[in-house]
Amino acid sequence: MVKILMHGCNGKMGRMITEIVKNEEDAVIAAGVDKFTGIPNDYPVFEKITQCDVGVDVVIDFSNAGAVDELLDYCVKKSLPVVLCTTGLSDEQLKKVDECSEKIAVLKSANMSMGINLLLKLLKDAAKVLAPAGYDIELVEKHHNQKLDAPSGTALALADSINEAMGNEYEYVYDRSQVRKKRDAKEIGISAVRAGTIVGEHEVIFAGTDEVIEFKHTAYSRSVFAKGAVEAGKFLAGQPAGMYDMGDVIQF
Numbered sequence: 693m694v695k696i697l698m699h700g701c702n703g704k705m706g707r708m709i710t711e712i713v714k715n716e717e718d719a720v721i722a723a724g725v726d727k728f729t730g731i732p733n734d735y736p737v738f739e740k741i742t743q744c745d746v747g748v749d750v751v752i753d754f755s756n757a758g759a760v761d762e763l764l765d766y767c768v769k770k771s772l773p774v775v776l777c778t779t780g781l782s783d784e785q786l787k788k789v790d791e792c793s794e795k796i797a798v799l800k801s802a803n804m805s806m807g808i809n810l811l812l813k814l815l816k817d818a819a820k821v822l823a824p825a826g827y828d829i830e831l832v833e834k835h836h837n838q839k840l841d842a843p844s845g846t847a848l849a850l851a852d853s854i855n856e857a858m859g860n861e862y863e864y865v866y867d868r869s870q871v872r873k874k875r876d877a878k879e880i881g882i883s884a885v886r887a888g889t890i891v892g893e894h895e896v897i898f899a900g901t902d903e904v905i906e907f908k909h910t911a912y913s914r915s916v917f918a919k920g921a922v923e924a925g926k927f928l929a930g931q932p933a934g935m936y937d938m939g940d941v942i943q944f
């Protein structure tokens with residue numbers, strides 16, 4: 693039985709994972725951490741990660757970028773594998789994640805869904821054909837009005853996947869409002885929409901002369917992320933130190 697520490701247990705994703713794990717035979721949430729402790733849980737909830745004294749096998753994190761440094765320190769101190777799903781980390785934090793992965797198992801992924809992880813692979817092939825043929829690449833992401841970071845971690849991961857396939861020659865452009873020149877061929881425009889309760893939409897546009905190819909992923913429920921995170925947690929428990937991603941969990 694894999695014992696999970698749910699970091700951010702009373703947020704939108706933490707609550708979804710709490711429900712999903714109830715139906716798991718080989719995993720249980722043994723403890724939670726959340727700034728907001730005002731709702732009843734079936735497991736003990738601590739306000740700060742440093743207060744948690746429950747023995748667990750793995751941490752699943754869906755919290756806030758501001759909470760990630762303390763979480764990483766705790767995981768290193770306790771030699772705990774961690775599934776990092778929180779987005780909007782700074783460059784400094786990303787460096788710290790890399791350093792920690794030399795001491796503990798870290799699985800970092802901006803999107804735990806099967807669909808986006810397949811798209812990360814498909815886009816490499818598409819870009820290799822379309823970019824040299826002169827197609828412009830643009831990305832549009834749409835999320836709910838409670839989201840803190842923009843662009844989404846997923847949009848950046850999709851752009852990174854394309855860029856990696858193209859020898860990292862592309863620049864990302866987030867805002868053209870002050871620009872008075874034509875777009876460069878080697879740019880990827882990334883636009884963010886924040887509205888209502890949209891769970892998550894990502895559209896990748898390859899636009900050529902008289903022809904447009906679009907890849908679109910729509911998450912209709914947070915359960916697609918929650919299921920992936922629980923699978924990732926079960927996979928990561930007991931793994932040696934290192935950096936992992938969803939490609940290690942979902943075998944295509």
Ligand SMILES: NC(=O)C1=CN([C@@H]2O[C@H](COP(=O)(O)OP(=O)(O)OC[C@H]3O[C@@H](n4cnc5c(N)ncnc54)[C@H](OP(=O)(O)O)[C@@H]3O)[C@@H](O)[C@H]2O)C=CC1
Nearest residue numbers: 700702703704705726727754755759777778779802803804
């Ligand atoms: N990788 C993926 O597949 C996905 C990633 N995400 C990312 O996960 C993160 C959380 O998303 P979501 O659940 O929608 O957000 P929510 O804001 O609904 O939940 C986050 C929870 O974390 C709590 N929190 C804030 N600071 C701390 C802290 N220092 N210690 C412990 N808990 C804390 C918040 O409390 P309070 O409200 O009181 O601040 C809140 O209850 C975001 O970064 C989001 O982008 C989301 C979906 C999928």
Ligand SMILES: O=C(O)C1=N[C@H](C(=O)O)C[C@H](O)C1
Nearest residue numbers: 779802803839844845846892
């Ligand atoms: O905040 C969210 O809701 C989501 N965040 C992740 C991101 O930033 O990519 C993943 C998903 O799209 C939902």
